[in-house]
Amino acid sequence: MKNNWENAWLGAGVAVWRDVAGNGDLALTKVQGNLAGHILTSEKTSFSAGLGLAYNQRSVDFNKLTYDVQWDEFSFNKNTPNQETYAVQKTTFIDLNAGVNFSYFNNDNFYAKLSVAASHLNQPVETFYGQTNKLGLRPILNLDVVYKASDKVMLAPSIYYTRQKRASALVGGTSLNINASGDALTFDANEIILGVYYRNKDAVIGVAGYKWKQNRVTFSYDHTISQLSVGNNGVGAMEISLIVQGNYKKGGESTRQYGCPRF
Numbered sequence: 001m002k003n004n005w006e007n008a009w010l011g012a013g014v015a016v017w018r019d020v021a022g023n024g025d026l027a028l029t030k031v032q033g034n035l036a037g038h039i040l041t042s043e044k045t046s047f048s049a050g051l052g053l054a055y056n057q058r059s060v061d062f063n064k065l066t067y068d069v070q071w072d073e074f075s076f077n078k079n080t081p082n083q084e085t086y087a088v089q090k091t092t093f094i095d096l097n098a099g100v101n102f103s104y105f106n107n108d109n110f111y112a113k114l115s116v117a118a119s120h121l122n123q124p125v126e127t128f129y130g131q132t133n134k135l136g137l138r139p140i141l142n143l144d145v146v147y148k149a150s151d152k153v154m155l156a157p158s159i160y161y162t163r164q165k166r167a168s169a170l171v172g173g174t175s176l177n178i179n180a181s182g183d184a185l186t187f188d189a190n191e192i193i194l195g196v197y198y199r200n201k202d203a204v205i206g207v208a209g210y211k212w213k214q215n216r217v218t219f220s221y222d223h224t225i226s227q228l229s230v231g232n233n234g235v236g237a238m239e240i241s242l243i244v245q246g247n248y249k250k251g252g253e254s255t256r257q258y259g260c261p262r263f
Helices: none
Strands: 008-021 026-040 045-059 090-105 110-119 138-148 153-164 167-179 191-199 203-212 215-224 235-244
Touching: 026 090, 153 191, 167 203, 191 215
Parallel strands: none
Antiparallel strands: 008 026, 026 045, 045 090, 090 110, 110 138, 138 153, 153 167, 167 191, 191 203, 203 215, 215 235
């Protein structure tokens, strides 16, 4: 296909998530395969559409939680039955996601993309109690901009909004990428990554990371500033991300053509 499509190409990827939270070790293990098609609509614009299919496993350890019925007027006695009617402590489901993306770039120092997506298109059932708790359709709107201010610094502001049933989240902020390869201006330039984001009425998020060649690792930490800080003393979540980017190959050699700024 890559030999026949001059202005279009396919991209594929795999993403893995692992999240554990709370005293009951409420956990999510998620493996998602993604496939996207991209079309150059002009010398400075492109359009993309993609699908994601994910396998999800949710688990919780009810024995690590305490319940009102276990209070013996002096302490919580975990040997007392908790009288919970849960059916399982582990559940699995398949999830379907889709989205479209429009990008503008000048192939020099500016890149912007607007994305619209939706998660849980099939509204899978997620429950530990044998009930019909369907995950609500989750629309997502995202705007990203990359601006190369100099051969040493790039700014990447971003804003993200999503809504599911009666819950919503708005996150905005920026990251700062610093060229750590000296005067070398190449695709494989090493970068120091620093960033700060704000989740509306909830948390301040700090980000730090490093990119070397085509690998990137980042660490982020949520500091809770909402009323939820009463429950966690302001100590939010720590996240680690590792991204390995492949090359588009043709004729045994890598062709590197990108619409967004690079050092």
